[in-house]
Amino acid sequence: MVGAKKSPKRRYATRMPVAARREQLLDAALAVLDRDGYRGLTVEAIAAEADVTRPVFYAAYENIDALHNALLDRTRNAALDQAMHVLTVSGDPRDVDAWILNACGALIDQVVEHPQVWKPVLGVTHDAPRVVRERIAATIELIHGYLTTGLATGIELRGGPDVDPDVLARLTLSTAQEFGRLVLEQPERYPKERLITALQVMLASALPHRTE
Amino acid sequence: MVGAKKSPKRRYATRMPVAARREQLLDAALAVLDRDGYRGLTVEAIAAEADVTRPVFYAAYENIDALHNALLDRTRNAALDQAMHVLTVSGDPRDVDAWILNACGALIDQVVEHPQVWKPVLGVTHDAPRVVRERIAATIELIHGYLTTGLATGIELRGGPDVDPDVLARLTLSTAQEFGRLVLEQPERYPKERLITALQVMLASALPHRTE
DNA sequence: GGCTGAATCTACAGTCGTGTCATATTGTTG
DNA sequence: CAACAATATGACACGACTGTAGATTCAGCC
Numbered sequence: 230m231v232g233a234k235k236s237p238k239r240r241y242a243t244r245m246p247v248a249a250r251r252e253q254l255l256d257a258a259l260a261v262l263d264r265d266g267y268r269g270l271t272v273e274a275i276a277a278e279a280d281v282t283r284p285v286f287y288a289a290y291e292n293i294d295a296l297h298n299a300l301l302d303r304t305r306n307a308a309l310d311q312a313m314h315v316l317t318v319s320g321d322p323r324d325v326d327a328w329i330l331n332a333c334g335a336l337i338d339q340v341v342e343h344p345q346v347w348k349p350v351l352g353v354t355h356d357a358p359r360v361v362r363e364r365i366a367a368t369i370e371l372i373h374g375y376l377t378t379g380l381a382t383g384i385e386l387r388g389g390p391d392v393d394p395d396v397l398a399r400l401t402l403s404t405a406q407e408f409g410r411l412v413l414e415q416p417e418r419y420p421k422e423r424l425i426t427a428l429q430v431m432l433a434s435a436l437p438h439r440t441e
Numbered sequence: 442m443v444g445a446k447k448s449p450k451r452r453y454a455t456r457m458p459v460a461a462r463r464e465q466l467l468d469a470a471l472a473v474l475d476r477d478g479y480r481g482l483t484v485e486a487i488a489a490e491a492d493v494t495r496p497v498f499y500a501a502y503e504n505i506d507a508l509h510n511a512l513l514d515r516t517r518n519a520a521l522d523q524a525m526h527v528l529t530v531s532g533d534p535r536d537v538d539a540w541i542l543n544a545c546g547a548l549i550d551q552v553v554e555h556p557q558v559w560k561p562v563l564g565v566t567h568d569a570p571r572v573v574r575e576r577i578a579a580t581i582e583l584i585h586g587y588l589t590t591g592l593a594t595g596i597e598l599r600g601g602p603d604v605d606p607d608v609l610a611r612l613t614l615s616t617a618q619e620f621g622r623l624v625l626e627q628p629e630r631y632p633k634e635r636l637i638t639a640l641q642v643m644l645a646s647a648l649p650h651r652t653e
Numbered sequence: 654g655g656c657t658g659a660a661t662c663t664a665c666a667g668t669c670g671t672g673t674c675a676t677a678t679t680g681t682t683g
Numbered sequence: 684c685a686a687c688a689a690t691a692t693g694a695c696a697c698g699a700c701t702g703t704a705g706a707t708t709c710a711g712c713c
Contacts, residue, residue: 238637241708244660268570273700287702321657356568358480396639403619404612411611419608426607453678456690485670492690499672 242281243369250289253279259345267356294360301364307346311339312372325418326432333405333428337421339410351409373398373407406427454493464499465491471557479568508573513576517559523551524584528591537595538644545640546619551634552621563621602621616640625651 245253257278262270272293276283291298319331340347350356350365381394411419469490474482488495502508509510527547532540552559561569562577595607623631
């Protein structure tokens with residue numbers, strides 16, 4: 230996946246047009262990121278991972294920040310798509326508790342399935358540089374916006390106590406993120422079923438079925 | 442506070458015994474940390490902040506990791522003390538919802554009052570090196586232990602639905618942390634009252650008064 | 654099979670941070 | 684006030700990374 234056949238006496242790496250090289254470097258960068266964190270994500274390390282020399286990197290990207298942005302473009306789009314999918318697939322928003330439950334469950338599935346997409350978003354990749362943090366924060370903010378709108382609608386339609394949808398959205402998000410982290414870091418101790426069951430019990434005692 | 446009077450033609454910094462120098466360097470390190478994050482927390486920067494040359498640093502601490510540990514000793518003790526204070530001051534644990542509410546409120550107060558203690562714990566200081574992260578994680582784990590025990594007792598005494606105390610403790614902690622972050626980063630948008638009120642409403646609709 | 658441009662490599666210069674000398678200064682003590 | 688021990692300093696040797704220029708090789712085309 231990272232590329233370059235190991236012909237034993239190869240002197241020059243196999244050649245690639247810039248576009249292809251860019252993709253390959255992104256893959257290499259992801260591998261390095263997963264192994265060494267942002268601290269280890271240097272031009273040198275990426276080039277080595279791709280089995281190539283540094284000038285090749287600079288032919289593809291202006292500098293490391295450019296690569297950060299390219300990586301974020303790929304990841305952010307993926308994360309946003311998946312998040313939106315989670316938000317839209319979780320059933321009737323009027324059923325607030327069932328909806329939150331479904332959304333958390335769906336998110337856990339996505340996280341388990343695409344950890345490399347979600348690790349940075351969940352802050353499991355700890356030493357992110359400023360650019361990365363800012364863009365991730367913006368993404369979270371975007372999702373929070375959608376979530377607030379959806380919850381506000383649901384709360385209004387449901388009637389009952391006057392919950393602050395903005396804060397509820399924050400807590401839902403931070404709960405989902407916490408679940409994501411737990412599943413990523415201690416999957417044996419916190420399997421999906423345990424988390425979902427626990428949340429279900431809490432929500433069941435929390436939002437008594439509305440009396441329509 | 443950071444030290445060294447600016448006598449205009451001073452050639453050598455005023456002298457200090459090692460112990461005093463250590464304290465001064467810790468203060469300087471905190472200032473640098475607040476300004477530039479862990480990424481900027483280098484021996485060079487600390488020494489400059491203390492208006493001293495690097496060899497002085499090395500006379501006080503073996504290397505930067507030693508300073509990290511010393512800083513953590515100071516901070517961790519403070520955070521732990523404050524957290525324990527929060528846990529014990531929040532009233533009768535059998536009244537689970539009131540207790541959580543009080544605890545979150547008390548934590549917000551502590552965070553606002555001692556931001557430099559809580560920023561690293563809340564992950565607001567983003568680029569912490571491994572040593573720091575591990576020790577903070579251990580502290581959180583410790584608090585989580587106490588919290589789980591307390592909640593388990595409360596849940597049992599209260600009777601009612603069989604909530605998973607471990608997961609509830611995780612969510613309570615992550616909620617408190619989210620509140621802390623919100624108060625630190627957007628104090629106008631999320632003042633303490635708003636957060637507490639919102640939580641109160643949710644808990645009120647959540648845990649109907651037990652029927653003793 | 655050779656040409657030729659595109660892609661890669663080697664090698665260098667520059668920056669920033671670490672850690673450790675021998676040397677210079679201080680301020681305290683007799 | 685002179686000497687001495689404690690303390691601070693400038694300067695050096697490293698090491699890791701960035702970014703670039705000129706030489707080298709490859710791959711496709713005639």
